[in-house]
Amino acid sequence: MTTSQGFGFHRPGAGAAAAVTEEAPAEPVILGDDAELDLSADESAARVEETLAALDAELVGLASVKRRVREIASLLQVDRAREQFGLLSSKPTLHMSFTGGPGTGKTTVAMRMASILHALGYIRAPRVHVVTRDDLVGQFIGHTAPKTKEAIARAAGGVLFIDEAYYLFRPENERDYGQEVIEILLTEMENERGDLVVIFAGYPDRMATFFSANPGLSSRVPHHVEFENYDHGELVQIADLMVEAENFRFDDEAREAFSEYLTLRLERPNFSNARSVRNAIERCRLRQARRLVGLNRPLRREDLVTLTADDIRGSSIFADADLDEELVEDPVPAAD
Numbered sequence: 001m002t003t004s005q006g007f008g009f010h011r012p013g014a015g016a017a018a019a020v021t022e023e024a025p026a027e028p029v030i031l032g033d034d035a036e037l038d039l040s041a042d043e044s045a046a047r048v049e050e051t052l053a054a055l056d057a058e059l060v061g062l063a064s065v066k067r068r069v070r071e072i073a074s075l076l077q078v079d080r081a082r083e084q085f086g087l088l089s090s091k092p093t094l095h096m097s098f099t100g101g102p103g104t105g106k107t108t109v110a111m112r113m114a115s116i117l118h119a120l121g122y123i124r125a126p127r128v129h130v131v132t133r134d135d136l137v138g139q140f141i142g143h144t145a146p147k148t149k150e151a152i153a154r155a156a157g158g159v160l161f162i163d164e165a166y167y168l169f170r171p172e173n174e175r176d177y178g179q180e181v182i183e184i185l186l187t188e189m190e191n192e193r194g195d196l197v198v199i200f201a202g203y204p205d206r207m208a209t210f211f212s213a214n215p216g217l218s219s220r221v222p223h224h225v226e227f228e229n230y231d232h233g234e235l236v237q238i239a240d241l242m243v244e245a246e247n248f249r250f251d252d253e254a255r256e257a258f259s260e261y262l263t264l265r266l267e268r269p270n271f272s273n274a275r276s277v278r279n280a281i282e283r284c285r286l287r288q289a290r291r292l293v294g295l296n297r298p299l300r301r302e303d304l305v306t307l308t309a310d311d312i313r314g315s316s317i318f319a320d321a322d323l324d325e326e327l328v329e330d331p332v333p334a335a336d
Helices: 014-019 043-058 063-084 106-119 144-155 178-191 204-212 215-219 232-245 252-265 274-293 301-305 309-313 316-329
Strands: 096-100 128-131 159-162 197-202 223-227
Touching: 043 063, 043 106, 063 106, 063 223, 096 106, 096 204, 106 128, 106 159, 106 197, 106 223, 128 144, 144 159, 144 178, 178 215, 197 204, 204 215, 232 252, 232 274, 252 274, 252 309, 252 316, 274 309
Parallel strands: 096 197, 096 223, 128 159, 159 197
Antiparallel strands: none
16 A cells, blocks of 8 residues: 655656655765764855855845844754754744845845755755745635745645745735645645745735734744845945846946935835845936937947946936925925
């Protein structure tokens, strides 16, 4: 009689995998009490360090986030060392909550976390499957469970990243199917701790409400990582990195102009941190292209890579700021 494995529903490629006969893994060699184990000599530790270095290079700031990622990586490395000495214990629960505003690097950190978990043998693949409420919640009775289980199946062996997870909980609507998703996740998070890591992500205040309303879910998520908004200086650094990555550069006046742009943009609503910076740079490139085409002369390499102050100050942000100043200095007279 064949014993069912995993989630109890079909996974892509499961049939093919069953047809392959694999040899049983060799029994691990248990180290003696007097043995010494060099954590840095482990090949997986080198891959973890490479991943952490890449995270430092990719993301500006976020010191507390990077520190927490290193702590989790250290926990898993020590857990592996304990196994080699025969100090068996339950596997660490690795489900996480990432809270922060848009564009603060949550998805990037999730991808790097998947690489770390894979390097240390806690998931089978360094894969992140990103979903939102629409990917999980059905529109009619009987539709939600298959959608949710399909998402879990796609994430199996890796990380399921649920963005804006608080939308799964809508207490104002008694017939909402989001609660069904939460119940399925609760079961799978407990039963498949060795085959699935779930990361819930969203705004801090809404995520706090989400977890407080679901105590069973909160108890299964031990790692809460907070992503703070970037400050002005960090945003300028992010802009420099993005521009360099695309083989452009700011000239001196342009960099000063972009700094002024960020000061003005931070005062406006719907600012999305690094995402807004990227969008602003894309618009600068559009204005640069229009300017270069209008030169009607042969172009040099320097022309093609340089963003000027005019490319920055063409933004409507500056026009609106000038208008605001005029209204303050020369207000419209009141009607008689």
